[in-house]
Amino acid sequence: MRYADVIVSVASRKIDRPFRYLVPDEEGFEDLGVGHLVEVPFGNRSVPGFVVALTDDPPQDFDADVELKPILQVISGPHFDQRAVAIAEWMSEYYASPLANCLNLFTPPLGRNWRKAVKRRPRNDDELPATEAPRHEHLTAGQVASLEAIEHLAGGEILLLDGVTGSGKTEVYLRAIEDTLDRDKGAIVLVPEISLTPQTVGRFRARFGDLISVLHSRLTEAQRAYQLERLRKGETRVVIGPRSALFAPVSDLGMIIIDEEHDHSYKQESDPRYHARRVAQRMAQLSDARLILGSATPSFETLEQVREGSIERIELPQRVNEQPLPPVEVVDMTEEFEAGNRSMFSRVLQEYLEQVKKKKQKAIILLNRRGFANFVLCRECGYVPMCESCDTSLTLHKTHGKLQCHHCGRLEQIPPKCPLCDSPYIASFGAGTQRVEFELNKLFEDWPIVRMDADTTAGRMGHQEQLNAFEALETGVLVGTQMIAKGLDFPEVTLVGIMAADSSLNIPEFTSSERTYQLLEQVAGRAGRGAEEGHVVIQTYQSEHPAIRAATEHDRSIILDQDLAMREELGYPPYTSMANIVISSTDESKAEDAASFIADAVESRFKESSTQLVSLLGPIPCALSKLKGRFRFHILLKGQRNDELGPPIMEALKELTFPTDVRVTVDIDPQSLG
């Protein structure tokens, strides 16, 4: 008799284990194996499930009286292999996430029509075009050293390519993959957001042609399934895509590359809340593959691992064309104000803008806040309109002339007078990108402006449309939020202006300095990529802050040592391990009660386990204490460095039952504690 262990697709920590079924001795089941999607009876209904093991043994607690149920039908597959099961099991433990959720990363999405296998042949391939990618006969010394280091890397080992923008990292990736293919192995390449990096993707397509599968969010389900099928069959050997491409079925994996490894999009913010870098590390070990991390602004966590010797590093400090990084000028906006300048643009930025316009070049202006004004306020009593569903103030938008909540999207009219004190003096504060566009229009009447933020890029092609519009301009300005900091390569851009550079420093997260520095350094790198010299102007109220100074001087050491020392002293990652458990409900007391239960259960679980907690804080209300009508509490756990907090948390949660309205999320290695 054959038996199959099946993970039913029901995401609950309670039933989070394989169930054993009989494999019928019938036609259609001969080839059943790991990774097949099957239909199985479960309770009084039938549900989809994935086979994770086949065995000839009956279940251990086999009771001859209990009749095992047979699998009803095989629907499709195989979608994954034994290695994928091992990775999903590891993720489930590490991230305290239901195994079904982790396995889902490797499987096609199951819609309501899951009983019908997805058609694999797409009508068209919708492949992103190849861009020019000359294979450079001569490599720079840094590129040669990088390739040598990669060659000496053993399976499971990690190399950081620590190279400034334009230092030729992409060429190193391309060569390293050529070598991997020569060894008859496959490769995974992760890029932050494919819509923002069409140029990089185009170069991979040009170099590897039919051997590469490009996964991006615009693919239909059938197109995606088709690409995955080609990878599984070995027809394509390389996959490039965002974090989810890590789970593509590349046969004989030999190399994983994570470009811009510091990027925040590598963290998934829904269950399982995994970080692609962390999972890739594990995957590389399990697959005996080499892992290459590349960035001009590596994460401080990775740099700490370099220091300890667990990650090797090669530096590429020079641009290939030997152009210097652009000079950066810092303007203290307090001084501007004292000098009588009431404009949001400093005098030096205005002068540079005029020059750019005169020379018919292009400029980029970053303000990491969308909308027109950050909030409105009654000047007489201080009343600020807040969202009814979220614990947050409403943002003023000029395009539709209303107040909008940036968390739930709710729109409200601007009150003509204060609802509390009847005062007509309602003023707006804190500029956003719409305001920058508005003021630029006033200053330079007939100069085209392209704005790129979440409001202008909503459609599927939104990013590309805005980038194309900017590209097509003879001269003009691109105004945008952080989304313009990534990977743009426009040689005509000779000026980058950064407004309110310190706004992200005031966010109470232990990574705020690191993030601010990375954003500034990355966006500064967009200037002066062509033959013309570039300029960068940073406007700030904290010109002496190490994060600002490090970006100004293109010298990471100004912030790195100090920031890591502070984290060590205050007990933050990477010197501790951290977990954030968020409990929410539409009923405030239900959420608070559940949170207390969880805190107690988790604490006692840790007492029984070999993992000692350094601290347990909470439950306390989250910084965002109400979101989309749900009240939120959280529990913050710290463990010793490298301790895995997931397993005891998982065990504690498995034992508890909550009212249906209570939601519990577990975030291991959180990027944000909000």
Ligand code: ADP
């Ligand atoms: P990075 O990925 O570090 O930003 P790229 O690989 O994109 O750098 O290289 C920057 C530019 O230099 C690209 O236009 C690329 O084609 C070119 N380039 C890369 N390597 C060489 C080389 N060895 N010789 C000449 N040009 C090169």
Ligand code: ZN
């Ligand atoms: Zn008032």
Ligand code: ZN
């Ligand atoms: Zn809201």
